[in-house]
Amino acid sequence: MIEAQGLTKRYGAKTAVDGITFSVKPGMVTGFLGPNGAGKSTTMRMIVGLDRPTAGSVTVNGKPYAEHRSPLREVGVLLDAKAVHTGRSALGHLLAIGATHNIKRSRVDEVIALTGLDSVARKRVGGFSLGMGQRLGIATALLGDPATLILDEPVNGLDPEGVIWVRQLARHLASEGRTVFLSSHLMSEMAQTADHIIVLGKGKVIADSPVADIIALATGTSVRVRTPDASRLTELMRTDAVTVTSAEPSLLEVNGLTAPQIGELAARSGIVLHELTPAVGSLEDAYLSLTQDVVEYHAGGTPAGASASPTPSTPTEDVR
Amino acid sequence: MTTVTARDSATLSTLTFGGVLRSEWIKLRTLRSTVWCFQILAFLTLAVGVLVALNTGEEGAPQAVQQNIVLQASTAAISFSQLVACVLGVLVISGEYGTGMIRSTLTAVPRRLPALYAKVIVFGVVTFVVAAVSILVTSLLAAALLAPSGVYPDLGDGDYWLALVGGATYLALLGVMALAIGAIIRNSAGGIAAALGLVLVLPGVIQLIGVLIDAKWLQNVAFFLPDQAGRKMFSYGAPNSVTDGIVSLGNWQGGLVLVGWVVVLLVLASVLLKRRDV
Numbered sequence: 254m255i256e257a258q259g260l261t262k263r264y265g266a267k268t269a270v271d272g273i274t275f276s277v278k279p280g281m282v283t284g285f286l287g288p289n290g291a292g293k294s295t296t297m298r299m300i301v302g303l304d305r306p307t308a309g310s311v312t313v314n315g316k317p318y319a320e321h322r323s324p325l326r327e328v329g330v331l332l333d334a335k336a337v338h339t340g341r342s343a344l345g346h347l348l349a350i351g352a353t354h355n356i357k358r359s360r361v362d363e364v365i366a367l368t369g370l371d372s373v374a375r376k377r378v379g380g381f382s383l384g385m386g387q388r389l390g391i392a393t394a395l396l397g398d399p400a401t402l403i404l405d406e407p408v409n410g411l412d413p414e415g416v417i418w419v420r421q422l423a424r425h426l427a428s429e430g431r432t433v434f435l436s437s438h439l440m441s442e443m444a445q446t447a448d449h450i451i452v453l454g455k456g457k458v459i460a461d462s463p464v465a466d467i468i469a470l471a472t473g474t475s476v477r478v479r480t481p482d483a484s485r486l487t488e489l490m491r492t493d494a495v496t497v498t499s500a501e502p503s504l505l506e507v508n509g510l511t512a513p514q515i516g517e518l519a520a521r522s523g524i525v526l527h528e529l530t531p532a533v534g535s536l537e538d539a540y541l542s543l544t545q546d547v548v549e550y551h552a553g554g555t556p557a558g559a560s561a562s563p564t565p566s567t568p569t570e571d572v573r
Numbered sequence: 574m575t576t577v578t579a580r581d582s583a584t585l586s587t588l589t590f591g592g593v594l595r596s597e598w599i600k601l602r603t604l605r606s607t608v609w610c611f612q613i614l615a616f617l618t619l620a621v622g623v624l625v626a627l628n629t630g631e632e633g634a635p636q637a638v639q640q641n642i643v644l645q646a647s648t649a650a651i652s653f654s655q656l657v658a659c660v661l662g663v664l665v666i667s668g669e670y671g672t673g674m675i676r677s678t679l680t681a682v683p684r685r686l687p688a689l690y691a692k693v694i695v696f697g698v699v700t701f702v703v704a705a706v707s708i709l710v711t712s713l714l715a716a717a718l719l720a721p722s723g724v725y726p727d728l729g730d731g732d733y734w735l736a737l738v739g740g741a742t743y744l745a746l747l748g749v750m751a752l753a754i755g756a757i758i759r760n761s762a763g764g765i766a767a768a769l770g771l772v773l774v775l776p777g778v779i780q781l782i783g784v785l786i787d788a789k790w791l792q793n794v795a796f797f798l799p800d801q802a803g804r805k806m807f808s809y810g811a812p813n814s815v816t817d818g819i820v821s822l823g824n825w826q827g828g829l830v831l832v833g834w835v836v837v838l839l840v841l842a843s844v845l846l847k848r849r850d851v
Contacts, residue, residue: 302683303676304850319683323587330680338604338674345603346677352596353681356586393677397586 254279254432255300255401259309262295262456269295271456272309277434279400282427284447284464285436288544292456293436294332297405301330313401325354325397331390331404339379343370343389346378351396360396368392369418383410391419401432408442420446440540444468454544467540476512478505479528486524490515503527593687597695601665610661611699614654614744615707621650622711623718630722640733641809643726646715647708648740648807655800658700658744659772662751663764665696670759676851685846689756693749693839700748705741712737732810732824739806739824746831747772750799753838757845772800789818796820802830 255277262270270292277283287293298304300311302319310317313328321327337346347361365374368388373381378389387410394402404423408416423446427433437443443450443464450467452460460467480486483505487497495509507515512531519526601607625646631638666689669675682688716726726733754771755764776798783791795801796819805811805827813823822830 298850301680303679305848321683324683325588325681326586332676332680333673335673336676336680338600338668338672340604340606340668340672341600342603345599346674349596349599349603350677350681351586352599353592354586354588355592360586 254315255311255313255403255434257296257300257309257311260296260299260306260311261308262292262299262304263307268456270299270306273453273456273458274309275451275458275461277401277432277451278449279432280427280430281448282423282433282435282446284443284450285434285453286438286440286443286450286540287436287453289438291453291544293453294405296453297330297332297403297434297436300403301328301332303332323354323397325350325356326399327397328401328403329394329397329399330402331387331394331407333390333405335386337378337386337389337393340377342375342377343381343392344374346389347392347396350393354397356396360398364392364395367395384412384415387411388415391422399431402426402434404433404435406437407435408437408439416442452540452543459543467543475532476507476510476515477528477530477532478507478515478526479503480505480519480524480526482524485522486515486519489518489522489524588682590687590691593682593691594695596681597688597691598699601695601699604668606664606668607661610657610664611703614657614700615703617654617657618647618650618704618707618711619714621653622646622648622708622715625649626715626718630719630724632723634724636727637810639724640726640730642724643712643715643719644733644736644807644809646719647712647737650711651740651744651804651807654704655744655747655772656769658704658748659751659768660765661700662696662748663755663758663768664761665692665752666755667759667761667764671761679851686843689839689843689846693752696752697745697749701741701745704744705738708737708740735824736807736809739828742828743803743806743831746828746835747799747803750831750835750838753835753842756842757838771798776801793818793820796822797830799831799834802827802834806831 257273257275259272259274260270261268261272269290273292273296285293285296295304299306300313300318301324302317312318314321318324318328337343341349344361344365347364348358351357351361365371368391370385370388370392373385378386381389387407391404391407394404402423404419407419407423411419420442423433423435427448435446437446447464449463450460451458452467478486481503483499483503487499487505490497490507490510492509495507497508498506500506510518512529516526516529623646626643629642629646631642634642666675669678678688679685712726716724719725751764751768754768755761758764758767776795779795779798780792783789783793783795802822805822805824808824808827811822811824811827813826814821
């Protein structure tokens with residue numbers, strides 16, 4: 254369980270994280286999405302006390318991270334694969350980190366086997382591929398068998414097999430009742446892994462909902478129509494509730510009418526349709542529309558406090 | 574690949590300072606560079622000591638001079654090995670900042686200061702032991718090599734042993750001071766430059782200016798710098814005196830001044846480590 258209250262981080266004049274409030278619950282995978290520079294990594298660093306919040310607080314399993322008697326058993330964290338001395342072997346690294354918590358050698362061997370590092374465990378980390386480094390980072394996170402896992406971009410640099418492995422691992426850990434909080438820029442990955450998603454944009458929470466709700470945001474909003482008689486069809490569809498945009502002469506993007514309605518309308522008027530496709534919402538579309546909104550908003554120079562983000566059912570959304 | 578994790582194998586483990594000490598010991602011995610540096614330190618002490626012993630010797634010298642000859646051979650390498658201790662001291666911590674390892678370290682020890690102090694203790698003790706063993710072995714070799722030229726150290730002389738152990742303590746303290754500098758600067762190149770600047774360059778510069786402008790106080794300041802003060806720890810029977818307005822620190826006083834440097838820099842490093850983001 255991770256709970257953030259008005260968590261804020263400023264670097265000089267720049268606000269990286271702007272008073273965010275959220276909670277990450279046990280027993281499910283919570284995704285943390287946002288464009289580069291949205292403040293995801295800063296937030297994760299604040300959770301484990303590497304960065305000190307400018308304001309606000311964050312607790313893990315009820316206490317600030319540093320106040321736990323055995324922090325590695327509470328939280329396992331992969332911040333980036335490069336948090337390892339390049340001159341040391343993977344085994345040496347895990348033994349050294351494990352030693353702080355008196356973690357047994359058998360557990361170190363266990364996480365090495367679990368992450369598929371057996372063959373390279375005695376090699377120096379400097380020669381590791383990005384994927385191997387990532388596996389070592391995950392092995393380090395799992396070392397204390399923690400109740401909460403925080404993984405920043407865990408699939409970065411992994412091959413397809415590794416991506417599937419991380420996905421299964423995250424789901425498995427959540428099924429054991431653990432709290433799993435992972436960030437990714439791969440929306441499709443999130444759709445398959447996460448149960449709940451928190452979207453961060455410009456340091457603010459812009460959505461905090463179950464995956465299904467986020468996808469629903471982008472579903473069924475537009476229909477693509479291809480017809481040689483585009484101008485006549487546009488005339489027929491024109492009402493206050495309908496907007497039609499056209500990227501090329503014979504292609505229309507229709508909002509406000511369903512595909513059957515458009516088809517029937519065309520049939521009554523004898524208009525030939527070459528294509529009639531309802532846009533299938535994806536997490537990616539939803540994510541882009543959410544974050545685009547934030548970006549445009551700021552680009553427009555409107556005061557940030559007046560933001561009305563398209564967030565459905567967000568009880569913990571930032572309301573400042 | 575499997576996704577099985579075992580909850581029970583880790584359940585008895587908990588964070589302890591002993592564990593942090595062991596972690597730092599594992600870190601120190603699992604890096605090739607540290608192992609090399611300690612080997613170089615030991616080799617330098619022996620090699621330089623033997624060379625000096627082979628080229629000195631004085632028939633019929635007073636006992637105090639004989640003691641001093643063996644001591645100088647045993648500690649002659651410190652002028653070089655202090656550089657190794659400084660570089661290694663800085664690297665022990667700056668290497669973690671350079672590679673990002675520090676984030677793993679401070680995630681495991683989120684209160685931070687125990688990690689720094691464990692580093693100080695482990696690195697200080699290991700440096701002391703390596704230096705002490707090398708210096709003692711060198712003193713035995715030197716004594717053997719000097720015997721033909723009529724130099725026989727009196728092994729019942731407390732000042733003699735104090736100076737030998739003082740040499741090792743000097744290297745350990747200087748290394749720890751460099752570690753504190755590394756923790757403050759958090760960058761290998763900058764940390765090494767600062768540590769060597771303080772130990773090698775600053776004393777000469779201050780002394781030179783002091784002589785040029787004929788300011789005794791400035792020359793005295795130089796004697797309170799880490800290496801000038803610390804070197805008294807392995808000077809044979811150095812007394813504490815003021816002659817002609819120039820201060821000369823004794824063995825213990827010199828050592829305490831160096832300890833002062835270490836403490837001040839460690840306090841600064843602690844405050845910064847606690848306060849700064851990683």
